Amino acid sequence: MAKISIVGAGQAGLQLGVGLLERGFEVVITSNQTGEQIRNGRVTSSQCMFDRALQNERDLGLNFWEGEVPVEGIQFAVPVPGGGNALKWSARLDRPAQSIDQRLKMPRWMDAFIAAGGELRIADVGIPELEDLHKESDLVIVASGKGEIGRLFQRDETRSRFDKPQRSLALTYVHGMRAREKHTAVNFNAVPGIGEYFVFPALTLSGPCEIMVFEGIIGGPMDRWAEVKGPEEHFAESLRILREYVPDEYERSKDCVLTDDLGVLAGRFPPTIRKPILTLPSGGLALGMGDSVCLNDPVTGQGSNNASHAAAAYLAAILDHGDRPFDAAFMQDAFERYWDYARFVVEWTNGILLPPTENQQKVLAAAQHDPRVAHWFANGFNDPRTFFPVIADPQAADAFLGVAA
Ligand SMILES: Cc1cc2nc3c(=O)[nH]c(=O)nc-3n(C[C@H](O)[C@H](O)[C@H](O)COP(=O)(O)OP(=O)(O)OC[C@H]3O[C@@H](n4cnc5c(N)ncnc54)[C@H](O)[C@@H]3O)c2cc1C
Structure with missing residues (x-):
């Protein structure tokens, strides 16, 4: 059986690694962090995953938290200053979503990978290490997330819409938020001209929590994280934003406490699509996967879902390829299989x-009056292909809303 080396023990790398082991491949994963370092480190994501991606994990027996802290719906609101909302609707997901703190999940998955016979090495991989991996393996896959090494892959100008960060991002993990009524949900708030705020239940190291996600328009009043020093100031800034721009959410959040001092994160990055094949100085090739080659802004909560679907697509491509060498044509084809979804x-x-756009506003407004439109929209998070052509084409939207009405 072929030997496959993967760089990065995150959502994409570990899921693919475990899937390959199950099919009899020899697999080496190299991570620049031990499980303990990940567990004792800073939060990395809000990592809300929808049912199709969770099913990929169930298929591999990686669903160690099945049924815990379910996220049962999506609420969409456009808050107005002083309280209340210009628009507000919610709908249930057909099957729950879930967010497991990657500090909890990845160390557990590393253990599962080793228990299944995988070799986990700890090293920060650069070009010399990639060359070594190339010599000893039939295929090298780089699943390094936002790690530096991913920048070796050339940016794809035709597929990358932006060359600068579009949002200032922040995460605040808290305990003690007042539960929303009826069912749990991602409460998504779009504050015109300011940014977005969404919040939902998750499981962290200290038990169930809520994750606040701030997406501030660059240079705007939700982009003051650079002035913040330390976790307490980060928490206070989170509450300031809610008090001023999302008052309904402030009301249920004002008595929260941080989960832990490392339960906060702030940063920004340009959403970037890269060409999936890296040519090493020796002429050897490596294939990119997950965020390393398809990095999205987290505003739609899709990155971990994408990473999971990438791992599933690459696993299928490797299995279909049989005994043939993993050449450039194979690599491009594996990525295109994934891109058919990810685009x-x-x-x-x-x-x-x-x-x-006017079209998007029309569809979102229709959801307030028609529960079927709200249901369609909420469940589109599970498979964003279903949003098209409606959200991009006014005629398709009219036809869709006409039928739904
Ligand atoms: C603020 C924020 C909120 C988010 N919220 C969501 C959400 O709600 N839902 C969602 O689906 N997605 C969300 N995401 C995105 C999601 O977390 C990522 O898309 C996902 O984790 C990507 O998986 P990956 O396997 O590609 O990379 P990662 O999970 O980042 O894993 C990469 C691994 O590679 C390791 N590594 C890096 N460089 C090297 C190297 N040189 N050598 C060895 N190892 C290396 C890293 O340490 C890391 O462990 C969010 C992201 C952010 C920033």
Whole structure:
């Protein structure tokens, strides 16, 4: 059986690694962090995953938290200053979503990978290490997330819409938020001209929590994280934003406490699609996977879902390829299989980062009056292909809303 080396023990790398082991491949994963370092480190994501991606994990027996802290719906609101909302609707997901803190999940998955016979090495991989991996393996896959090494892959100008960060991002993990009524949900708030705020239940190291996600328009009043020093100031800034721009959410959040001092994160990055094949100085090739080659803004909560679907697509491509060598044609084909799905996620996500079109506003407003439209929209997070052509084409939207009405 072929030997496959993967760089990065995150959502994409570990899921693919475990899937390959199950099919009899020899697999080496190299991670620049031990499980303990990940567990004792800073939060990395809000990592909300929808049912199709969770099913990929169930299929591999990686669903160690099945049924815990379910996210049962999506609420969409456009808050107005002083309280209340210009628009507000919610709908249930057909099957729950879930967010497991990657500090909890990845160390557990590393253990599962080793228990299944995988070799886990700890090293920070650069070009010399990639060359070594290339010599000893039939295929090298780089799943290094936002790690530096991913920048070796050339940016794909035709597939990348932006060359600068579009949002200032922040995460605040808290305990003690007042539960929303009826069912749990991602409460997504779009504050025109300011940014987006969404919040939902998750499981962290200290038990169930809520994750606040701030997406501030660059240079705007939700982009003051650079002035913040330390976790307490980060928490206070989170509450300031809610008090001023999302008052309904402030009301249920004002008595929260941070989960832990490392339960906060702030940063920004340009959403970037890269060419999936890296040519090493020796002429050897490596294939990119997950965020390393398809990095989206988190505003639609799709990155971990994408990473999971990438791992599933690459596993299928490797199995279909049989005994033939893993050449450039194989690598491009594996990525295109994934891109056939991911391009819809990328287009939807990039669209959300721009001012909403009239068409998008019409569809979102219709959801307030028609529960079927709300249900369609909420469940589109599970498979964003279903948003198209409606969100991109006014005629398709009219036809869709006409039928739904
Ligand atoms: C603020 C924020 C909120 C988010 N919220 C969501 C959400 O709600 N839902 C969602 O689906 N997605 C969300 N995401 C995105 C999601 O977390 C990522 O898309 C996902 O984790 C990508 O998986 P990956 O396997 O590609 O990379 P990662 O999970 O980042 O894993 C990469 C691994 O590679 C390791 N590594 C890096 N460089 C090297 C190297 N040189 N050598 C060895 N190892 C290396 C890293 O340490 C890391 O462990 C969010 C992201 C952010 C920033």
